[in-house]
Amino acid sequence: MDKARPSIKDLHARLSQGETKSVDLTQQSLDHAKNSDSLGTLFLSLREGRAMAAAEAADQRAKQGKRLGPLDGIPIAIKDNIVMKDEVATCGSQFLRDYVSPYDSHVVGKLKEAGAVIIGKTNLDEFAMGSSNEHSAYGVVRNPWDRDRVPGGSSGASAVCVAAGIAPLSLGSETGGSVRQPASFCGVVGVKPTYGRVSRYGLVAFASSLDQIGPFSWWVEDAALLLQVIAGRDERDSTSAAQAVDDYPQTIQKPIDGLRVGLVRDFTATDLDAAAEKNFSTAVEAIRGLGAKTVEVSLPHLKYAVGCYYVINSAEASANLARFDGVRYTSRSKDHGNLKDLFVNSRTQGFGVEVKRRIMLGTYVLSAGYYDAYYGKACKIRHLIREDFIKAFAKCDVILTPTSPCEAFPLGAKLENPLQMYLSDVFTASINLAGLPAVSVPSGFSEQGLPFGLQIIAPDFAEGRALGVAHHYQQSTDWKDMRP
Amino acid sequence: MKPVERYEAVIGLEVHAQLSTQTKLFCGCATQFGAKPNSNTCPVCLGLPGALPVLNRQAVEFAMRAAMATHCSFVTPKAAPHKSLFARKNYFYPDLPKGYQISQFDQPLAVNGSIAVQFDEATRKIGITRIHMEEDAGKLLHDSLGQDADKSLIDFNRSGVPLIEIVSEPELRTPEEAAAYCRKWRQLVRYLQICDGNLEQGSMRCDANVSVRPRGEKKLYTKTEIKNLNSFRHIQKALAYEIDRQITCYEQGEAVVQETRLWDADQEVTRPMRSKEEAHDYRYFAEPDLLDLQLTSEWIAAVKQVIPELPDDKLERFRQEYALSTYDALFLTQDQQCADYFEAAAAALSADKGEKERFKEIANWMMGDFTKALKDYAGSFATTKVTPKHLASLVELIATEAISGKIAKSVFAEMFQSGQTPEKIVTAKGLQQLSDEKQLRQIVEKVIDAHPKEVQQFQEGRDKLFGFFVGQVMRASQGQANPRLVNELLRAVLSK
Numbered sequence: 001m002d003k004a005r006p007s008i009k010d011l012h013a014r015l016s017q018g019e020t021k022s023v024d025l026t027q028q029s030l031d032h033a034k035n036s037d038s039l040g041t042l043f044l045s046l047r048e049g050r051a052m053a054a055a056e057a058a059d060q061r062a063k064q065g066k067r068l069g070p071l072d073g074i075p076i077a078i079k080d081n082i083v084m085k086d087e088v089a090t091c092g093s094q095f096l097r098d099y100v101s102p103y104d105s106h107v108v109g110k111l112k113e114a115g116a117v118i119i120g121k122t123n124l125d126e127f128a129m130g131s132s133n134e135h136s137a138y139g140v141v142r143n144p145w146d147r148d149r150v151p152g153g154s155s156g157a158s159a160v161c162v163a164a165g166i167a168p169l170s171l172g173s174e175t176g177g178s179v180r181q182p183a184s185f186c187g188v189v190g191v192k193p194t195y196g197r198v199s200r201y202g203l204v205a206f207a208s209s210l211d212q213i214g215p216f217s218w219w220v221e222d223a224a225l226l227l228q229v230i231a232g233r234d235e236r237d238s239t240s241a242a243q244a245v246d247d248y249p250q251t252i253q254k255p256i257d258g259l260r261v262g263l264v265r266d267f268t269a270t271d272l273d274a275a276a277e278k279n280f281s282t283a284v285e286a287i288r289g290l291g292a293k294t295v296e297v298s299l300p301h302l303k304y305a306v307g308c309y310y311v312i313n314s315a316e317a318s319a320n321l322a323r324f325d326g327v328r329y330t331s332r333s334k335d336h337g338n339l340k341d342l343f344v345n346s347r348t349q350g351f352g353v354e355v356k357r358r359i360m361l362g363t364y365v366l367s368a369g370y371y372d373a374y375y376g377k378a379c380k381i382r383h384l385i386r387e388d389f390i391k392a393f394a395k396c397d398v399i400l401t402p403t404s405p406c407e408a409f410p411l412g413a414k415l416e417n418p419l420q421m422y423l424s425d426v427f428t429a430s431i432n433l434a435g436l437p438a439v440s441v442p443s444g445f446s447e448q449g450l451p452f453g454l455q456i457i458a459p460d461f462a463e464g465r466a467l468g469v470a471h472h473y474q475q476s477t478d479w480k481d482m483r484p
Numbered sequence: 485m486k487p488v489e490r491y492e493a494v495i496g497l498e499v500h501a502q503l504s505t506q507t508k509l510f511c512g513c514a515t516q517f518g519a520k521p522n523s524n525t526c527p528v529c530l531g532l533p534g535a536l537p538v539l540n541r542q543a544v545e546f547a548m549r550a551a552m553a554t555h556c557s558f559v560t561p562k563a564a565p566h567k568s569l570f571a572r573k574n575y576f577y578p579d580l581p582k583g584y585q586i587s588q589f590d591q592p593l594a595v596n597g598s599i600a601v602q603f604d605e606a607t608r609k610i611g612i613t614r615i616h617m618e619e620d621a622g623k624l625l626h627d628s629l630g631q632d633a634d635k636s637l638i639d640f641n642r643s644g645v646p647l648i649e650i651v652s653e654p655e656l657r658t659p660e661e662a663a664a665y666c667r668k669w670r671q672l673v674r675y676l677q678i679c680d681g682n683l684e685q686g687s688m689r690c691d692a693n694v695s696v697r698p699r700g701e702k703k704l705y706t707k708t709e710i711k712n713l714n715s716f717r718h719i720q721k722a723l724a725y726e727i728d729r730q731i732t733c734y735e736q737g738e739a740v741v742q743e744t745r746l747w748d749a750d751q752e753v754t755r756p757m758r759s760k761e762e763a764h765d766y767r768y769f770a771e772p773d774l775l776d777l778q779l780t781s782e783w784i785a786a787v788k789q790v791i792p793e794l795p796d797d798k799l800e801r802f803r804q805e806y807a808l809s810t811y812d813a814l815f816l817t818q819d820q821q822c823a824d825y826f827e828a829a830a831a832a833l834s835a836d837k838g839e840k841e842r843f844k845e846i847a848n849w850m851m852g853d854f855t856k857a858l859k860d861y862a863g864s865f866a867t868t869k870v871t872p873k874h875l876a877s878l879v880e881l882i883a884t885e886a887i888s889g890k891i892a893k894s895v896f897a898e899m900f901q902s903g904q905t906p907e908k909i910v911t912a913k914g915l916q917q918l919s920d921e922k923q924l925r926q927i928v929e930k931v932i933d934a935h936p937k938e939v940q941q942f943q944e945g946r947d948k949l950f951g952f953f954v955g956q957v958m959r960a961s962q963g964q965a966n967p968r969l970v971n972e973l974l975r976a977v978l979s980k
Contacts, residue, residue: 101533103534201535319582325578
């Protein structure tokens with residue numbers, strides 16, 4: 001069958017056989033990226049010359065029969081909070097407008113070793129704070145299925161790149177759903193690996209105890225290939241896991257019949273749009289149809305997840321962003337009489353509203369007299385949430401939820417109501433708190449033609465299992481070849 | 485009673501010691517002092533976006549040595565056994581590249597230890613509240629910039645250099661005792677080879693918390709914190725000033741304000757820091773980029789292995805094994821090199837009777853002429869040309885009366901300059917002591933013959949003239965006559 005979207009395996013075969021050249025794939029990607037104004041600001045920097053040089057090198061290797069692996073010569077876009085040597089890393093912020101990183105992040109190093117062609121750095125909510133990609137200092141990103149709607153965030157542009165076919169692969173980052181939620185909104189596959197599975201070295205920190213880098217792809221198999229390349233122990237990240245990395249592309253082929261699938265009793269209908277609920281039920285039926293059994297599991301502390309998540313991410317962000325003080329980096333207020341004014345004015349002028357909101361929140365919850373009531377308590381709840389999941393996984397192999405309680409919302413719809421925006425993280429943020437892996441896979445469309453996503457959550461380091469369920473499910477769906 | 489005597493001071497010290505690891509606490513950059521500004525830096529110690537800290541194992545081991553040497557416990561009340569946590573201490577300052585310092589807060593490496601401080605002939609145990617690890621900040625350079633005097637420069641070479649902070653219980657009572665406590669720590673960190681103990685270069689720094697209270701009171705009065713104490717002399721002077729200031733406050737019916745004060749070494753006063761600089765809520769929280777630091781019993785045992793004999797134990801052993809006074813033993817154990825030198829020299833002595841006296845002789849040389857010479861030529865026991873064996877030989881030559889004590893002084897001076905053995909010097913210069921009775925008797929008789937007037941006076945009762953005869957004999961023998969024999973012979977001859 002001629003797939004609407006070529007898989008990496010297809011591209012790999014064509015490149016190996018000389019039917020396609022990396023320079024052609026790369027040129028197509030770059031051209032497409034440059035002609036995508038209708039999708040808003042997708043790229044914060046395009047590596048036109050350097051990407052083409054990398055593609056030529058890949059073609060040389062192909063000619064000599066020395067291809068480095070399945071990603072050799074494949075174009076990929078990376079989120080602009082992942083640093084790359086000699087490339088600008090703005091993080092969507094005015095603060096880092098001209099900041100050029102002097103070093104490669106771990107994942108960029110891995111992609112280079114694999115021969116992947118990095119075409120550019122994608123737009124994001126400033127410092128990855130947001131669920132709509134509307135909080136970038138460089139403009140909004142539009143949803144390819146409906147250009148008046150958001151693509152989700154914070155890795156919105158990375159999701160759009162894959163959805164629109166600009167690149168077959170991209171990398172985003174997660175703190176509380178920032179890969180899975182835009183994947184769901186844009187109808188692509190998004191993976192949040194286990195905390196510690198992918199090194200954070202070179203990922204500009206938002207909330208260090210929650211952050212993970214994750215792949216976007218059209219096909220689940222492609223996400224598995226990309227994860228294979230970037231996963232593994234890195235001595236430079238103390239929190240990266242020593243655990244051996246699965247062979248994901250092989251693991252996902254394993255049939256899923258007999259698999260015990262957990263459904264969460266504690267979600268109530270009010271958490272969900274009616275359409276989203278219907279979509280979820282249908283997806284669960286489909287998975288049952290593939291031979292999986294469903295069991296009910298309880299996650300009693302889940303209702304505290306969003307509050308807990310915002311306390312923790314704000315607290316950590318308030319420290320992580322303290323280095324942007326006007327002394328170093330691009331943004332320094334000209335208006336300062338003394339040191340304190342330099343700090344205050346530079347930060348007031350350099351950060352956007354959402355970032356400032358988080359910094360204020362985080363500073364508050366860590367303050368003397370409030371620490372125990374907020375941050376201290378949130379850490380305790382976080383522990384309980386993780387315990388809930390561990391107990392649940394004694395009864396099941398994966399847990400299913402919708403990725404998002406709703407489909408992509410209109411641009412601006414939630415800008416004035418940050419709490420509403422935060423609540424859309426209900427299904428995703430708890431996973432980051434628990435440190436677990438999860439995959440979002442397209443699960444069909446709403447009546448307005450907007451994609452939904454199904455979230456498959458697995459125990460620690462069982463990315464392969466979650467990807468396997470997603471893969472078999474994706475292969476069984478009718479919409480896998482539908483493109484925006 | 486004078487006002488000063490009606491009060492006592494309560495002093496607690498925070499000593500910061502820079503660990504002498506090759507690399508920084510969280511990255512592989514060199515720690516060496518005096519490198520070109522910003523040359524020992526990387527994304528991690530510059531706090532660049534995306535960079536992450538990785539804990540230096542050697543730094544942990546150095547900190548463990550300090551904790552173990554002061555009987556601290558690795559079991560902190562709030563933490564699991566042998567576990568400690570790093571925390572972010574948040575504050576803004578241009579020399580702090582991340583906007584927070586990685587330190588330890590409520591779960592420090594070690595707690596509840598003690599250190600014995602010798603002061604005024606007495607030994608007092610001072611409690612150690614806690615020892616924790618942290619990274620240093622960079623260094624701001626404001627001056628000597630000529631036309632750019634309105635600019636500040638930042639050198640990040642020091643950023644991320646490992647420190648331990650040692651907090652004492654408020655158990656010190658006088659400025660002198662506080663200085664003795666700091667000296668004790670300097671001695672200890674040098675013995676442990678974890679810090680060079682150099683206050684001038686800032687590798688040891690000290691902040692003091694001090695309050696005064698009427699003698700006999702148990703409760704603590706308001707304290708002030710004094711910063712910027714970078715020599716033992718300053719510690720003593722600043723505390724003396726501050727104690728005096730606080731007493732004056734109370735005597736004049738004023739309150740002491742809790743505040744941070746800076747020692748002004750030029751004016752020799754303490755001054756309050758601007759309140760802005762001290763009004764800090766550091767918003768500590770666990771550092772999410774690092775794992776909990778879990779010490780295993782194997783690790784603790786391995787570190788214990790490398791802890792050398794410590795000064796207090798060595799002092800006691802020297803007193804016993806070498807029959808030395810506390811005074812001598814204190815001198816010899818002041819640092820590892822000095823103690824090692826003494827023991828090497830003692831070991832080189834032949835094991836005869838009278839060994840104990842010769843141990844004392846070695847000590848005397850080391851404390852006297854040797855130390856003076858080392859001072860004059862800026863040398864040390866570790867680098868001197870005089871080997872311990874040579875010093876032992878010199879002491880043996882005196883003990884066997886091969887040379888006189890007086891001659892020995894000039895032999896030592898020669899040894900110090902040339903590194904020659906004392907035997908060679910004595911032979912080459914013909915400095916052997918004249919102990920041949922026959923030869924000596926001839927000299928004595930010659931002197932007696934030459935001074936009939938003095939002999940007569942002596943025999944009439946002018947006893948003091950005996951010294952005159954000794955002097956004449958020594959002179960006639962070019963200083964080589966054995967003084968003991970000269971005495972005996974003169975007495976025999978003159979009493980005839």
